[in-house]
Amino acid sequence: MRIYADRAVAFFLVLGLWHFLSLSYGTDAVAAPTATWQRLVTLISTGFIGPHLNFTLSSWIVSVVLAGVVGLLLGLLLGLHRASGLIFEPLIIALSSLPKVTLYPMVLLMCGLGQSSKIAFGFIHGVLPIMLFTLGAAREIPLHYVKTARTLGLDRITTLRRVILPSMASGIVSGLRLGASLALLGVIIGEMFGAQYGLGFLLMNAIDVNDTAQMAAVALMLIFLALALNALLRLLIYVFDRHALRGFTQLSAS
Amino acid sequence: MSARSSLSYDGIRLILITSFLCLLELVCQMGWMQSQVMVPPTVMMRTLWKLLHSDAMVADIAITFSEAFQSLVIAVVLGMVLGWLMHRWSRLSDVLYPVLSSWYSIPVFALYPMLIAFMGLNQRPVIAIGVLMAFSAMALNMLHGLQSIPNVLNKSARVMGVRNFAFLLHVQLPAILPSLMTGFKMAGTYAFIGVIMAEFILSPRGLGHAISFAYNDFDTRSMYALMLLVIFVSASVQWVLIQIERRVLAHRATLGSV
Numbered sequence: 165m166r167i168y169a170d171r172a173v174a175f176f177l178v179l180g181l182w183h184f185l186s187l188s189y190g191t192d193a194v195a196a197p198t199a200t201w202q203r204l205v206t207l208i209s210t211g212f213i214g215p216h217l218n219f220t221l222s223s224w225i226v227s228v229v230l231a232g233v234v235g236l237l238l239g240l241l242l243g244l245h246r247a248s249g250l251i252f253e254p255l256i257i258a259l260s261s262l263p264k265v266t267l268y269p270m271v272l273l274m275c276g277l278g279q280s281s282k283i284a285f286g287f288i289h290g291v292l293p294i295m296l297f298t299l300g301a302a303r304e305i306p307l308h309y310v311k312t313a314r315t316l317g318l319d320r321i322t323t324l325r326r327v328i329l330p331s332m333a334s335g336i337v338s339g340l341r342l343g344a345s346l347a348l349l350g351v352i353i354g355e356m357f358g359a360q361y362g363l364g365f366l367l368m369n370a371i372d373v374n375d376t377a378q379m380a381a382v383a384l385m386l387i388f389l390a391l392a393l394n395a396l397l398r399l400l401i402y403v404f405d406r407h408a409l410r411g412f413t414q415l416s417a418s
Numbered sequence: 419m420s421a422r423s424s425l426s427y428d429g430i431r432l433i434l435i436t437s438f439l440c441l442l443e444l445v446c447q448m449g450w451m452q453s454q455v456m457v458p459p460t461v462m463m464r465t466l467w468k469l470l471h472s473d474a475m476v477a478d479i480a481i482t483f484s485e486a487f488q489s490l491v492i493a494v495v496l497g498m499v500l501g502w503l504m505h506r507w508s509r510l511s512d513v514l515y516p517v518l519s520s521w522y523s524i525p526v527f528a529l530y531p532m533l534i535a536f537m538g539l540n541q542r543p544v545i546a547i548g549v550l551m552a553f554s555a556m557a558l559n560m561l562h563g564l565q566s567i568p569n570v571l572n573k574s575a576r577v578m579g580v581r582n583f584a585f586l587l588h589v590q591l592p593a594i595l596p597s598l599m600t601g602f603k604m605a606g607t608y609a610f611i612g613v614i615m616a617e618f619i620l621s622p623r624g625l626g627h628a629i630s631f632a633y634n635d636f637d638t639r640s641m642y643a644l645m646l647l648v649i650f651v652s653a654s655v656q657w658v659l660i661q662i663e664r665r666v667l668a669h670r671a672t673l674g675s676v
Contacts, residue, residue, distance in 0.1 A: 167512045252431075262649060266644070348525075367528055394523045
């Protein structure tokens with residue numbers, strides 16, 4: 165109970181700080197919390213936000229699916245084949261520490277100004293952590309699991325499905341969660357340049373006309389969206405983890 | 419793992435990168451890709467060489483580095499203090515931990531326009547974005563490190579009467595050095611990414627700004643030359659961070675080496 169009280173205090177502290185900032189710097193610099201809330205309600209109730217939210221979410225979903233499939237397959241391949249893993253891992257780490265926003269002009273030139281460039285940019289952000297986590301998870305599989313599987317005479321497919329994948333489950337899902345969150349960041353950054361739709365576009369538009377209420381409202385919405393999606397992924401992972409672990413313990417018990 | 423085989427992996431990696439560059443060169447020189455979309459690597463390097471001779475470019479690079487360095491320092495100090503406070507007071511960590519552990523998913527650059535509005539269009543909001551991107555990794559690593567200190571260390575320190583600041587300096591910090599270095603490395607990477615991103619979105623100076631300027635100017639050659647530069651710079655930043663980590667951890671007596 166005390167936790168919730170503490171959290172409420174923290175929430176109102178942040179709100180108070182925000183209000184103080186807008187009072188001391190003026191609403192031309194920082195919109196007041198109340199004005200932001202009103203703008204948020206207007207954006208939602210008039211249906212203005214609909215197409216933009218739709219654009220962002222659909223780009224995100226497509227990029228996450230693509231990044232998931234490609235990242236898992238490549239990560240598994242590199243993780244199970246030792247030599248190629250050792251060769252490519254430093255390259256993937258170097259790529260993932262690159263400020264990818266600098267690559268965006270290239271993506272725009274190659275994919276055009278439409279939705280595909282946003283999907284591609286989300287994909288670039290999402291695929292690298294998924295690959296790295298999958299690779300790491302594959303490398304961490306205890307050797308005696310594989311040896312036991314071989315002793316039990318399991319064929320390759322069964323070993324993969326029943327031993328390798330379940331023991332990688334938690335690594336894979338952490339990678340997917342990180343990748344999905346970063347893909348959302350990628351999509352939003354993509355929308356900030358050369359787009360007609362999306363939450364990122366709304367943010368950039370608000371910057372261009374210096375509409376501070378809209379800036380704050382969109383920023384707030386982006387933060388809520390990111391946190392909500394992150395919480396949803398956590399929940400999915402929790403359910404999935406329990407399921408996978410149950411299958412795993414059943415196997416090891418039998 | 420012998421030194422020889424790891425050397426040959428480096429060799430294979432070098433061959434792969436070189437052949438990729440040659441392929442790109444071929445594709446561009448044969449005209450299979452428009453010169454407005456991609457320029458050959460040799461042209462990128464030649465343009466980069468020319469750009470590096472201009473004072474404006476050198477100033478841009480210096481500004482980006484100074485901004486990234488300042489954000490790293492602030493983020494490391496802030497993160498360590500925050501992590502220590504969270505370890506000390508569990509009520510604080512109850513409130514902050516859920517926020518920090520999903521911090522990476524928050525688009526902090528959405529706050530950038532507001533930061534500009536009350537800090538001005540100068541280096542400060544750029545540094546602030548770098549700090550916001552980087553501090554959470556440092557705080558989480560500090561916290562996780564402090565929580566994983568073996569209890570025997572805490573107990574023997576107490577028996578020997580080591581308390582307060584001496585305890586932090588002589589027991590806690592040395593014990594969590596690996597976590598701290600992990601946090602430091604991550605914070606360095608994030609600070610650099612944050613600074614470049616902020617410069618790219620809106621800034622009068624810096625490497626990120628130079629790239630977005632070249633793109634808006636349809637100057638594809640300079641744009642790719644600068645991207646190449648950022649790849650070099652980012653790789654060397656990584657290298658430096660890893661070297662620092664190695665240096666720091668080399669003098670550490672671990673359980674294995676005692």
